[in-house]
Amino acid sequence: MSEPGVSSTTDIRVRYAETDAMKVVYHGNYLPYFEEARTALFRSIGLTYSEIEREGFYLVVLEVHAQYKRSAVYDDVLHVKASLRELPAMRITIHYEITRNNEPEVLVTGETVHAFVNAASGRPIRPPKEYLTVMQRYFPS
Amino acid sequence: MSEPGVSSTTDIRVRYAETDAMKVVYHGNYLPYFEEARTALFRSIGLTYSEIEREGFYLVVLEVHAQYKRSAVYDDVLHVKASLRELPAMRITIHYEITRNNEPEVLVTGETVHAFVNAASGRPIRPPKEYLTVMQRYFPS
Amino acid sequence: MSEPGVSSTTDIRVRYAETDAMKVVYHGNYLPYFEEARTALFRSIGLTYSEIEREGFYLVVLEVHAQYKRSAVYDDVLHVKASLRELPAMRITIHYEITRNNEPEVLVTGETVHAFVNAASGRPIRPPKEYLTVMQRYFPS
């Protein structure tokens, strides 16, 4: 039986700009990779983040955690898997796992914790009902 | 006799994040250095860019030019000189010159061309009168 | 008759990380877009930049020029066209043109000027013969 939730994998090719003098991807540059994979995950279930903003909400980042196990280098094609494993409540946690072309070893894992806020007031709010409805489809009750 | 205009030098220490796999500063990362020096130049003559935005204007970038002559590396303290050499009209050009601690050789030179726009409409406008007044002080007529 | 030379277009989706407080792509972040398109151009003619480095050469950036005409925003899919219009000599110039999904207007244009250097000595060298041979195919003599 598969786990509840939903996930999506995005391929990202490492830019020279993203490497550092150790000749590997700078640790901070995995956060934009997480972001790109998270956006793709939302898009894959019909939620477009730019649309969310146009409706007056921001999905802000409350917390980030990343564990670096192996290095990626320039021109690597990385597979960045983003997963939503629990039905979102006030806080939404996304999990990440990065591997490289045809290799089983995980390079980087991570989690980000988010909340919806009202873009005008900056106040945290529950996920807007329409987003919750979409997300609930992926969690058997 | 000194040249007309005004200049300001900002010290910037190179972060590891700003280097690349050639073990030097990534060429694109000099643009934020130019930006930091430009902001300091404006601040030095009493113009605070964040204040400009609060008044409803953006100073947008129309053009960037950079010439890379020598490399900078991690932990270098760079001196980034920004100069305004001509009285701003519709277009404002800033010149840059980057040197390193106690060395005469120029590492990078550059120019950026800007225009004021109305933040609401996005339309280009002449430099607001109060900014022009401040800037005119540095250009003998 | 088509122009001599070779070009390649890369699609790049704008990350949130690449925007700034004007709600558009930060001007400096087009340089990594140029880089990604340049790498794809070289790959399209059988030259892999990571391979070039493994053989002991760097292709360094001597000069960058960018003209910003219109803004791109978060989640835009940009088409970044990189072109090699002249047979490379000591200096190699690449031209760029960025458009957006299904729109004719050009957002950003640019040029970068490069030279091969010996990675060990840092000295500029002519393009290694094998690269010149590949590139010559695209220029009728």
Added chain:
Amino acid sequence: MSEPGVSSTTDIRVRYAETDAMKVVYHGNYLPYFEEARTALFRSIGLTYSEIEREGFYLVVLEVHAQYKRSAVYDDVLHVKASLRELPAMRITIHYEITRNNEPEVLVTGETVHAFVNAASGRPIRPPKEYLTVMQRYFPS
């Protein structure tokens, strides 16, 4: 009685390049701020990171954790405090706390976990003895 350990505070002015379309500092851009503060912490006790690399060691990042409580905006001067609270063993943990000019509220907290590796082999090693000696000064036994 003061806590054992050592800390150092670095002032960093937020660049426009570091903001995003929410008009605040992009969450990923705090990692270079942590890095700058960590480097300054080491420098303050006589350990220069660029020197460490010249001796053949890398201090790699194994883990990053950041908690975002309040936003910083363009031109803010941030105080980034980095602290070493435990005597380094195989793993070295640095703690961070970011505040803003004259305000008591903490904006961002974080931790990074590091290990020394042999730059040539990539293998984790104990902190070189001379570094350990320096660091021990700050921890009463």
